[in-house]
Amino acid sequence: MASKTAKTITIRYFALLREESQKTEETFSTKSTTPLELFKELKAHYQFTLPMDSLRIAINDEFKPWNVKLKSGDDIVFIPPVSGG
């Protein structure tokens, strides 16, 4: 499967994920094929505390489900809900 080859993607972090990763954005090389796999990979790496079901994912400026296929060059944003006011 071609999708198993490593691809380079850009990831942007907001709110709690930014704090926990201590990064605003990074370029990342991954073999993950879906955002779900990618998140698990990152969660293991950064010890993210937010459960996956409280996050949403946007790829190339559009919210997408967790099971879409990732492509090289994708711009990924993980977004937690925030409530401060």
Place this chain on the structure above:
Amino acid sequence: MFLISKKSIEKNQSKTDLSNGHAGAFASFEGWVRQVNDGKDIAALEYEVFDELAVKEGNLILKEAKENYLILDAKCIHRSGKLKIGDMAVWVGVTAEHRKDALKACEYIIDAIKMRLPIWKKEHYKNGDSGWIHCRPVQGNSQSAHEFSNPELQYYSRQMNLPQVGLDGQKKLKDAKVLVVGAGGLGSPALLYLAAGGIGTLGICEFDHLEIHNLHRQPLYSFDKIGQVKSQSAVERLETLNPFINIKIHDEKLTADNVEKLMTAYDIILDCSDNFKTKFLLNDACYLTKKILIMASVYQFEGQLKVYRPEKSASCLRCLWPNVPDDSCLDCATAGILGFVPGFFGILQAAEAIKQILRLEGLASNELLIFDFLSYRMKTLKQVRDPACLVCGEKPMLTKIDAGNYGDENRFQLQLSHLPLKEFQKFELVDIREPQECATKPVVGIRLKNFPFSQIKETEKLFNRRGEYLVFCEKGIRSNRVVRKLRSEGFSQAFSVLGGTDAVNEYIAVHKKDFDSPVTK
């Protein structure tokens, strides 16, 4: 050309300006100051004119005359300042090829001038009295009948100078009814700019008292108001800022029971709250009552902005987050916040409200704007409507506001349509319907357990503490009760399926080809 003149009108010069070899007719009208008005003897009178707007509207009237009648040119001069009996107050001149066009256009112009120009007349009577007479209600093109006082027009003059605002736009703002829920970090600037912008009816829903640690991000208030009721202090401040608007206080906490009633009198709602429960209540209530909702939330150095409009392309907050999230994302009080972050987002909310009223372009109702103050990165993320959304989807589950949807249930309720298959397959599916119900609406094509609700007594005999369970019933009410009980007894991985049996069957239908397990029932 339309002019306002402080000196007496030179009609001969104006007539010369209009002369044209093609003209076969010239019609003019002169308005003079007369001795008696409404039975009172007049000694003199004074015109006060809102110059910028009068010139703009006057020129628009002349343009309309040229478009509507076959005329060659038109000119009008209106006086301002003090006039004596017999002085000329207004002069209109029109040239055309034929007399009828010239006469008709002349009449059109003077009628429109009397009707639409922001001009006030102060009459000085012979008995020594005097009084301001509003020539006519200022009507602009929209013919709506709101009156603006002269100081009011001066107040808004700088924004009315914008072609996108004008008199018509200002009237729309005056007619608008906006409710701001939460007068804190977001609400402070939102209220200040909405009030200053001339929102005619402004509601404040806030029940807190002002505390010293509010002030760094809530500049609507002042140090001497600490300990006082916020809504009252807010009104006092806003009334000194703009005395021409109507401010209403709703000094109560927004709940599932009062949300719809509170919103009734308003067209646009600003969610300036600081908790998920209120945000989701407003989202659901605005969808159900078809009101515009402008939401903002902040976290440390960043924030999110979303506008919901009742239109086909709109997506709602629950399309993004089906359940009310728990508070693992901390609020301002605990996470810490710099004042300008909610300040900026509150201004964005006021901007979206004002643009909405003026029908200007704004954030689309299927977008989420995120902005980060540290990197100055702004993103507009597209979020299409989720057909499975509990509120605005094709088969909505939340069709009325029910207090039960905004409490703790949300922590253990799960919306199947958002669950990837791999995650789903980790769970044991538990049907707690009674045998009769299972027969009426069977769930087939998937492995599941059936523990009828009426027979669930000792949970430990049925459930394993380490197990991961998806519990469903017909509608989701009994499964909530069972899961609440399970959770309280330490079964931490038990979830209740939102939407009950229908949601399960739909999930099975969508993933039919992926289930390789034999049919069990």
